[in-house]
Amino acid sequence: MRKQVIAGNWKMNKTHREAEDFIQTAKNEVPSADQVESIVVAPFPFLQKLVEETEGTSLKIGAQNMHFEENGAFTGEVSPVMLKELGVSHVVLGHSERREIFKETDEDVNKKVHAAFKHGLTPIICVGESLEQREASETMDVVEGQVKKALEGLTNEQCAETIIAYEPIWAIGTGRTATSEQANEVCTHIRKVVSEYVNADAADAVRIQYGGSVKPANVDELLSQSDIDGALVGGASLEADSFLKLVEAGKHE
């Protein structure tokens, strides 16, 4: 049975003080790591402090992006080596906001995924279609292309360890959640793509999250779907109480 993984993506939000207050509330309240995997994906300036404060707890800390190179003349960028040194466990890669606003390509995402594995970071790879693509019935093709390109050149074991987040762009921050059937349909397709592109074992092991207006009121139904193994949550992860409810929903005994 795949363990659910609930990640709160804070995006570019919170002051240092707010981040601190959240972690103090949440760090001892999250269920144990063998029941559910819980991750706070925080802005770079907070990472070191949050990693220190959550040491020995079940709450893990992830980054929202990174460069694929280890070092060099890349002003403003952060490397996988730096994240690893801080003790970060996960890194979100290819979020639609990075793809759309910062023009990241599938090729960039693939290089970043390789860099993550090289440095012992677990990638959370985001894929998902725009409203225009959904209306043109291109969802499955778009997502399939993104998944294959992101996984290109990885070992079968690395593919199995990857977390894929299906986040339809039209559902992000809009309050318009995909129905659990719509979300599951695409997650099932992603698992099929992994099965054909990698192998059945990797497809069985890979965890596929849904993201896009997930909140305590709709999380149970989403997580009860056959191919949804967790959630990547923006807005509803900003308050500790709400984040804890989401994590609780992912718990199994």
Ligand SMILES: O=C(CO)COP(=O)(O)O
């Ligand atoms: O983009 C998201 C998480 O990465 C989803 O954001 P919302 O939960 O705010 O819709």
